[in-house]
Amino acid sequence: MAEKERLRIDKYLWAIRIFKTRTLATDACKAGRVKLNGQNVKPSYEVKVGEVYHVSKGIERKQVKVTGLLYNRADAKTVVGYYEDITPEQETYGFKSMFHAPALKRDRGTGRPTKKDRREIDDLLNDDEDANQG
Template identity: 50%
Template sequence: MRIDKYLWCIRMFKTRSIATDACKKGHVKIEGSNVKPSKEVFGTEKIIVRKNQINYQIIVMDIPPNRVGAKLVDLYRKDITPKEEFEHLELLKYSKDYYRKKGTGRPTKKDRRDIDEYTDDTYIEENHGTE
């Protein structure tokens, strides 16, 4: 079975065309090497799929005849993704929300100047002289 069809069948991607695009962009690897969407998948192969900033690691248990229900997915794949991948995603979420609340828009001029003043020592020297 083709890798793009396999990833669609085990519900890794919502559509087969999204799975194909992921393969073309290099987000799918088998045994550490990038694959084309037409690459054949066999049992006991290790697949790494980069999706939503997480590297999912999957071992092929069996080849499904067609797209399977969510409850039957574990018959055809074994997920060995380390917990650190999910923890890393949580840290990214917290780092994005640190400075500005969601929906507050762009920084104002004052916010930008405060940021520049905090991050750049040359701003102090140019605008306030040497201290």
């Protein structure tokens, strides 16, 4: 039963649904995208309750605190009890705001935009970009 008390970080990240496959979790560890106290973590590193891991997944950054050990992948409702997402709100909202850009829609059947329409669309987009940068 001593074997059951050990849990690899790659298996843990897969079990709590941070990564879709265990291979992706392993590759992230090898590439240095999983850190503990600023140090890269190898895929075979043993997880301990109370540790905080910094996980980079694409443009998304998460800070995950281990609250329990989960050995097999489970449904999303069950998984919530085994970790705590302590990512600062600034990072969370910064990531989400990238996907909430205004969508320009044209009425169906109006055809291609005229030069005037195109200039108006470009002006709208440029004004929006200027507002985000300033």
